[in-house]
Amino acid sequence: MNYKVKAPVKAAEKFNEWRYGMFIHYGLYSIIGRGEWVMCKERIPIEEYSRLAEQFKPGKNCVKEWIALAKRSGMKYACLTARHHDGFCLFDTAVTNYNSVKTAAGRDLVLEYVDACREAGLGIGIYYSVGSWEEPGFIAGPADAELWAQFVAKDHAQLKELMSNYGRIDYLFYDGCPPPATWDAAGINAEIRRLQPDILISERCGTEEDVASSEGHCGAHPGKLWESCYTLNDTWGYNRFDRNWKTSEGVIRLLTSLTHNGGNLLLNVGPAPDGTVQPEASAVLEQVGEWLKINGEAVYGTEPHPFNYIDQEISTGKGNFIYITLHGDFGPERVICGIGNKVRSVKLLNSGKMIAFRQQHDKILLDGLEHKHPEELPRVIRLDIEEAPQGIPNPVWRPERFRVC
Numbered sequence: 518m519n520y521k522v523k524a525p526v527k528a529a530e531k532f533n534e535w536r537y538g539m540f541i542h543y544g545l546y547s548i549i550g551r552g553e554w555v556m557c558k559e560r561i562p563i564e565e566y567s568r569l570a571e572q573f574k575p576g577k578n579c580v581k582e583w584i585a586l587a588k589r590s591g592m593k594y595a596c597l598t599a600r601h602h603d604g605f606c607l608f609d610t611a612v613t614n615y616n617s618v619k620t621a622a623g624r625d626l627v628l629e630y631v632d633a634c635r636e637a638g639l640g641i642g643i644y645y646s647v648g649s650w651e652e653p654g655f656i657a658g659p660a661d662a663e664l665w666a667q668f669v670a671k672d673h674a675q676l677k678e679l680m681s682n683y684g685r686i687d688y689l690f691y692d693g694c695p696p697p698a699t700w701d702a703a704g705i706n707a708e709i710r711r712l713q714p715d716i717l718i719s720e721r722c723g724t725e726e727d728v729a730s731s732e733g734h735c736g737a738h739p740g741k742l743w744e745s746c747y748t749l750n751d752t753w754g755y756n757r758f759d760r761n762w763k764t765s766e767g768v769i770r771l772l773t774s775l776t777h778n779g780g781n782l783l784l785n786v787g788p789a790p791d792g793t794v795q796p797e798a799s800a801v802l803e804q805v806g807e808w809l810k811i812n813g814e815a816v817y818g819t820e821p822h823p824f825n826y827i828d829q830e831i832s833t834g835k836g837n838f839i840y841i842t843l844h845g846d847f848g849p850e851r852v853i854c855g856i857g858n859k860v861r862s863v864k865l866l867n868s869g870k871m872i873a874f875r876q877q878h879d880k881i882l883l884d885g886l887e888h889k890h891p892e893e894l895p896r897v898i899r900l901d902i903e904e905a906p907q908g909i910p911n912p913v914w915r916p917e918r919f920r921v922c
């Protein structure tokens with residue numbers, strides 16, 4: 518597929534191969550445990566908030582453990598908050614002492630993170646908030662030209678540090694961005710591409726770049742690389758009161774829905790102050806990881822395809838294979854329509870069994886699917902078809918009027 522990107526085509530292909538990644542929100546706010554906006558929402562003065570840096574002591578192996586968890590869970594890339602809106606940096610920077618190297622932690626967490634990702638073979642994403650609540654220029658706004666210029670210069674310097682000091686970075690995830698012209702987003706992005714020729718840049722900076730981004734909903738941007746990021750409970754940064762975890766079934770539904778529409782899922786963890794991921798969160802992620810071991814071929818590197826279903830089945834394609842995730846139990850007989858190809862075989866991925874079927878024009882009638890136990894995670898069938906997939910539109914419901922999200 519052709520994507521509108523500034524990055525090289527191979528970078529775009531890599532992003533689509535990933536499909537599933539881990540977002541990590543970790544910083545001083547984790548100590549308070551009421552989410553990453555706590556400084557702003559509770560109006561904590563910077564003099565008081567910044568003292569948290571003296572208590573910030575991540576567990577020795579926590580960074581490696583995040584990445585090991587991501588890997589076990591079938592995630593193919595990660596994205597760490599190198600600096601969130603509170604301005605505290607998890608990396609070594611000459612711009613400010615307000616960072617994890619020059620305070621109690623005494624560690625460059627971004628360095629640990631890129632090393633761990635590299636070792637595990639995960640794509641490396643860096644989240645950077647352009648806006649910072651500890652920066653006088655950002656608080657004053659562009660009306661104070663001098664302070665604003667200082668703020669912009671510092672941000673540019675930090676972005677260059679991040680893009681120069683850690684080897685290859687695959688993905689830059691911007692957040693907290695003022696209007697692009699006010700901080701010369703185009704200029705710094707050109708410089709970033711010079712430093713990192715293969716990087717993918719998120720369009721959250723406000724200029725047209727590589728990756729469209731949605732938060733908490735399915736974005737669907739046909740013809741573009743895109744990603745939706747979601748929380749695993751209801752909060753990005755650690756919230757010790759938030760127990761509203763998504764289930765593994767819910768995550769699989771989300772992942773397969775996004776993939777069906779051509780996008781990636783960036784799913785968040787908010788580690789506790791010592792850097793541990795809550796057991797409820799890791800349990801869900803690991804269950805999804807087990808599911809992906811069997812059904813991952815329906816997710817990684819797949820593309821939307823022209824078949825269109827309207828009854829909860831969610832499908833992806835790769836070459837001559839079409840994958841359909843069966844979420845519910847509709848009994849042993851299933852009818853799947855809209856297929857303009859001859860179907861050669863139907864295979865149930867979790868058992869490896871071939872399923873008996875008959876084909877009548879654009880329909881296949883499956884026979885002999887076992888009942889799905891309510892506790893069982895969704896099952897995936899793989900259709901092997903002749904030639905490239907040809908969709909036959911539903912005569913009473915046109916795909917352009919309906920999108921599965």
Ligand code: GLC
Binds near residue numbers: 692
């Ligand atoms: C929002 C929030 C932020 C979170 C981010 C994740 O922009 O401000 O706290 O990091 O979304 O996408």
